[in-house]
Amino acid sequence: MNPILITIVTLTAIGLLVSAILFIVAKKFKVEEDARIDDVEALLPGANCGGCGCAGCRDFATKLVSLDELGDVQCPVGGGETMNKIAALLGKTAPVSAPKIAVVKCNGTCENRPKVNDYDGFATCKVKASLYSGDTGCGFGCLGCGDCTRVCKFDAISMDPATGLPVVDESKCTGCGACVKACPKGVIELRPKGLRGMRVVVLCNNRDKGAVARKACQAACIGCAKCAKVCKFEAIAVENNLAYIDPEKCKLCTKCVDECPTGAIHKFNFPVKKKVEPKPEAAPEVKPVEKPVEKPAPEVKPEPKPEPEVKPEPKPVEKPAPEVKPEPVEKPAPAPEPAAEPAPAPEPDDREDVIELDI
Numbered sequence: 001m002n003p004i005l006i007t008i009v010t011l012t013a014i015g016l017l018v019s020a021i022l023f024i025v026a027k028k029f030k031v032e033e034d035a036r037i038d039d040v041e042a043l044l045p046g047a048n049c050g051g052c053g054c055a056g057c058r059d060f061a062t063k064l065v066s067l068d069e070l071g072d073v074q075c076p077v078g079g080g081e082t083m084n085k086i087a088a089l090l091g092k093t094a095p096v097s098a099p100k101i102a103v104v105k106c107n108g109t110c111e112n113r114p115k116v117n118d119y120d121g122f123a124t125c126k127v128k129a130s131l132y133s134g135d136t137g138c139g140f141g142c143l144g145c146g147d148c149t150r151v152c153k154f155d156a157i158s159m160d161p162a163t164g165l166p167v168v169d170e171s172k173c174t175g176c177g178a179c180v181k182a183c184p185k186g187v188i189e190l191r192p193k194g195l196r197g198m199r200v201v202v203l204c205n206n207r208d209k210g211a212v213a214r215k216a217c218q219a220a221c222i223g224c225a226k227c228a229k230v231c232k233f234e235a236i237a238v239e240n241n242l243a244y245i246d247p248e249k250c251k252l253c254t255k256c257v258d259e260c261p262t263g264a265i266h267k268f269n270f271p272v273k274k275k276v277e278p279k280p281e282a283a284p285e286v287k288p289v290e291k292p293v294e295k296p297a298p299e300v301k302p303e304p305k306p307e308p309e310v311k312p313e314p315k316p317v318e319k320p321a322p323e324v325k326p327e328p329v330e331k332p333a334p335a336p337e338p339a340a341e342p343a344p345a346p347e348p349d350d351r352e353d354v355i356e357l358d359i
Helices: 003-028 036-043 056-066 077-092 125-131 147-151 180-181 211-218 226-232 257-261
Strands: 100-104 157-160 165-168 186-191 198-203 236-237 244-245 267-270
Touching: 036 077, 056 077, 100 165, 125 147, 125 180, 147 180, 157 257, 165 211, 186 198, 198 226, 226 236, 226 257, 257 267
Parallel strands: none
Antiparallel strands: 100 186, 157 165, 198 267, 236 244
């Protein structure tokens, strides 16, 4: 026979035999799975963040179906709304839990906590923490390599280059706790968001004595316990030279914030109080003094000033124009007069007497 044909037939027979064995094993060792697991998984956000303590959303759904009571089990990403839907599907009571948020308990900025050496190795907090305490004199603060930013699946944490510290975006943080697990120094903590997001937190993780802590960082908690003394609700405890505020007991009076000598206690999302300037006191009304009415003085008419005599300006004497004698004009010769007629004879006077009067 052809060897190629023999090889093909042999491989086909082996494949069929193996398939038959796998089918028999699958039927014999088949594990029945609750159909509700798929329904519960569909209600979960599908982030697979591990904040619930399980390997993923599928594992968490299996756990929820197997529990008799949900108890304190919580999906940090889905929150109370998601847990209420799952409880209604499974016919169980949903746990009541306040939403949480990640808080960076370190205020060791570049100004407050100067570097004492430079790290030139693999830039991760985990590796740096395994080699030495960090670049600064504080062995409890943030290492600044950003492991927390890389594990956050919601882009809720970023490194601030000005301070060298991680910054949490409250609008994106789901409280999954992935950053808490990634921090080798335990600087990040999950805390309740608080009423309207208001919180009072000690932003320090240093457990050295006061003088040593203050030398390493200007904003470190020195364990003076002044904050605990002014708190009327016993919400602050000082252990291992470090103050801690219990969020369940804190009433947000903020007296501890004003009392802290190093500024290690911070308040978040509190409304800014507007400074009310005191109104100036109204000056007493002063009544005007009535002045005696003065009689008007008699009007004195000014005497008319004599007008200055205006002397007529002398007119220039006009010189007579030189007499121009007319040139003699030749008169034409007179025409000959006609001959005179003889005078008539005087008429006789009939009057008898002529009286001559001398006037």
